[in-house]
Amino acid sequence: MIPTQTANLQLDSSGRLKHFLTVEGLSRELLVKIMDTAESFASVTEQTVKKVPLLRGKTVVNLFFENSTRTRTTFEVAAKRLSADVLNLNIATSATSKGESLLDTIRNLEAMHVDMFVVRHTDSGAAHFIARHVAPHISVINGGDGRHAHPTQAMLDVFTIRKYKNDFSKLKVAIVGDILHSRVARSEIHALNTLDVAEVRVIGPKTLLPAAVESLGVSTFHNLEEGLNDVDVVIMLRLQKERMSGAFIPTEHEYFACFGLTEKRLACAKPDVIVMHPGPINRGVEIDSQVADGPHSVILQQVDHGIAVRMAILSMAMRPDLEASAGDRS
Amino acid sequence: MPDTALQVEPLLDRLENALREEMTAREFADPAMIGIHTGGAWIADRLHARLGLAEPLGLLNISFYRDDFSQTGMHPQVSPSVLPFRVEGRNILLIDDVFYTGRTIRAALNEIFDYGRPAQVLLGILIERNGRQIPIRPDCVGQRISLAADQRITLSGPSPLQLRVHLVSSQP
Numbered sequence: 010m011i012p013t014q015t016a017n018l019q020l021d022s023s024g025r026l027k028h029f030l031t032v033e034g035l036s037r038e039l040l041v042k043i044m045d046t047a048e049s050f051a052s053v054t055e056q057t058v059k060k061v062p063l064l065r066g067k068t069v070v071n072l073f074f075e076n077s078t079r080t081r082t083t084f085e086v087a088a089k090r091l092s093a094d095v096l097n098l099n100i101a102t103s104a105t106s107k108g109e110s111l112l113d114t115i116r117n118l119e120a121m122h123v124d125m126f127v128v129r130h131t132d133s134g135a136a137h138f139i140a141r142h143v144a145p146h147i148s149v150i151n152g153g154d155g156r157h158a159h160p161t162q163a164m165l166d167v168f169t170i171r172k173y174k175n176d177f178s179k180l181k182v183a184i185v186g187d188i189l190h191s192r193v194a195r196s197e198i199h200a201l202n203t204l205d206v207a208e209v210r211v212i213g214p215k216t217l218l219p220a221a222v223e224s225l226g227v228s229t230f231h232n233l234e235e236g237l238n239d240v241d242v243v244i245m246l247r248l249q250k251e252r253m254s255g256a257f258i259p260t261e262h263e264y265f266a267c268f269g270l271t272e273k274r275l276a277c278a279k280p281d282v283i284v285m286h287p288g289p290i291n292r293g294v295e296i297d298s299q300v301a302d303g304p305h306s307v308i309l310q311q312v313d314h315g316i317a318v319r320m321a322i323l324s325m326a327m328r329p330d331l332e333a334s335a336g337d338r339s
Numbered sequence: 340m341p342d343t344a345l346q347v348e349p350l351l352d353r354l355e356n357a358l359r360e361e362m363t364a365r366e367f368a369d370p371a372m373i374g375i376h377t378g379g380a381w382i383a384d385r386l387h388a389r390l391g392l393a394e395p396l397g398l399l400n401i402s403f404y405r406d407d408f409s410q411t412g413m414h415p416q417v418s419p420s421v422l423p424f425r426v427e428g429r430n431i432l433l434i435d436d437v438f439y440t441g442r443t444i445r446a447a448l449n450e451i452f453d454y455g456r457p458a459q460v461l462l463g464i465l466i467e468r469n470g471r472q473i474p475i476r477p478d479c480v481g482q483r484i485s486l487a488a489d490q491r492i493t494l495s496g497p498s499p500l501q502l503r504v505h506l507v508s509s510q511p
Contacts, residue, residue: 049400052419057427058453061403 018140026325028140028149031158032199040203044168046321047314053090054316063324064093067124072114072139073152074100074130079288080152080162083312084127087319096123111135112142119144125327126150133157133192148326156192162287163196165318167204169311170242173283177201183210183236183278184227186246186268186295187217193287194246195225202226212236213268214258233268237277245270245286245295261294270296275305283307345492345502350465350481351382355389357479358432358463367461370430373397375447376418378436378494382465385500386434397422399433404446420450427455436494438464441475448475466492466502 017034021027026039053061069088071081081097088095100114118126125148128136133155140149153159167177174180182201188194188211201209202225211222212230222229230236237243248264258264275282284296284305292298301308362370371394374383380398387396398421433447444462451457464477469485486492486504495501 049402049419052400052421053403055422056453057455060453062449063403063408 018137021328025328026322027328028136028151029160029322029326030136030140030149030151032160032163032196032203033158035203037203037205040164040167040200043164043318043321043325044171046325047164047168047317050090050317050320053320060090060092062092064088064091064327067091067093067327068096068122069093069125069127069323070096070098070118070123071127071152072098072100072118072129074128074135075153077129077153079312080129083315084150084152084161084319084323087316087323088127090316091320091324093124093323111139115139115143119147123147125323127152129153131155150322150326153192156190156195158196159192159287160196160200161315161319161322162193163200164322165311165315166193166197166244166285166287167200168318169285169307169314170283172310172314173307174241177204177206180206180242181208181210181240182206182242182244183212183230183240184244184246185212185233185236185270187248188213188222188246189217189219191246194244197244198225198227210236210240214264216258233270233274234277237274240278241282243270243275243278243282243284245284245290247287247289248291248294261291265294269294270300272297272299272303275300285311287311345466345482345484345504347465347494347500347502350502351385351389354382354463354465354479354481355386357481358386358390358461361461361479362432365459365461367430367432367459370432370461371397371424371426372432372434373399373422373447373451375433375435375443376400376420378496379434381494381497381500382436383432383434384497386432386463390432395423397424399447399450401443401446401450404450406442406446422454425455426451426457429455429457431457431460432463433460434463436465437492438467438477438480439470440472442473444475444477445473465494468492 019026019028019030053059071084073081085095085097126139127150128139129152130136134157135154136149136151143149151158151160184194184197198209209227210230211218211227212233215231218229282305284300286296286308290296290301292301300306370392372383372387372392374380374396376398383396400418400420431451435443462477463479465481467477467480467483489506490504491507492502492504
């Protein structure tokens with residue numbers, strides 16, 4: 010039986026994950042389920058054979074219309090650890106550059122009996138568009154679309170926070186930097202609010218904060234020291250220079266002088282604060298190397314957690330078109 | 340609805356004795372024990388103490404190795420596998436609560452071999468019921484019982500450990 014789609018494109022009629030396009034509209038229970046599932050994948054890396062057979066025989070296509078070595082690689086590792094076959098399509102050198110439409114590309118891949126698309130695109134909404142047009146058995150995972158969403162990055166970030174901080178409801182989380190151009194920040198804000206974090210702060214120059222950003226459920230600061238006061242988690246964002254078309258900041262040097270995270274500024278936060286960054290880091294622009302490599306930094310752990318979280322999302326979305334059967338199968 | 344209770348302690352006694360005899364017969368030196376999550380881990384915990392094994396008990400969560408993922412999908416598991424010893428070349432005591440179709444043990448063996456190649460694996464089961472579907476069966480059992488197709492046997496625990504036979508509404 011093919012499950013019917015609900016009002017939320019991401020869920021099937023039973024409320025289970027079909028596509029993973031955005032954190033918006035997903036329940037707290039589902040986000041916790043993703044994190045719990047990711048937790049159980051941690052032991053796979055301790056095996057001599059770092060694979061489990063869950064997705065054996067399935068084909069995952071990394072459909073990247075925008076360059077990203079890190080995200081593509083972690084999706085590839087995650088899919089391979091689930092025993093899926095992986096196709097990496099570099100769209101810049103593929104048929105779309107010869108004039109083929111996006112839907113023609115999708116149809117051709119569907120004809121090759123693939124099972125999942127991981128999509129990264131410069132246009133907001135591209136993953137949604139593909140999800141609305143793929144064959145019913147195919148799942149679509151958003152690997153980042155324009156300025157809109159980067160839900161798997163948000164999930165690996167909240168998973169990392171959970172690893173170090175037990176109770177979301179008591180946490181103050183600061184997101185610092187280029188909020189305006191950041192799909193990561195948008196998804197993180199939705200995830201943190203869904204998980205009932207006590208306070209989410211965004212810190213940055215007025216030119217890099219969206220208008221009416223408070224409507225997302227955050228408090229705003231334009232002074233880094235004030236914003237960092239007493240926070241448990243600091244998430245630094247990369248300056249999205251490739252998405253900036255105007256003079257949003259005077260110079261990188263001046264940006265670092267006002268909003269760069271140094272050890273001295275980090276002292277405003279709680280003593281056990283953790284520092285995160287989705288990467289790649291612009292050292293000396295957003296963050297000082299002493300902080301990036303320091304004792305509060307969990308940046309490399311984020312990369313490790315990214316694989317487990319993506320394994321969880323891939324396996325949950327690649328669920329069957331059958332209703333679950335109950336009973337002892339021992 | 341039938342709700343027939345079986346006493347766990349006498350079954351543990353029989354399983355322990357059977358394991359000791361089999362280990363002697365197979366010259367099963369320096370064993371490491373693995374329990375299958377959840378019921379098997381409870382039984383293994385008890386046998387681990389009874390047999391006086393010094394090395395920590397291993398825990399196997401076979402969810403990622405099941406052959407019915409394409410039918411049942413993904414469920415969150417918060418107890419990942421933990422094998423606090425090297426599997427390569429070891430004699431492994433694999434313990435589960437109920438043996439039914441054999442598919443759980445197949446999955447467990449696949450997972451164990453992804454950690455390394457053991458020298459021997461000895462399978463101990465508290466209750467073996469009818470309904471085997473693949474050519475795998477336990478070496479040592481506490482008791483063998485015959486149940487109707489719509490009956491299941493379930494272990495609850497960990498304290499107290501209780502076995503219960505009950506009806507199910509659908510086939511696995």
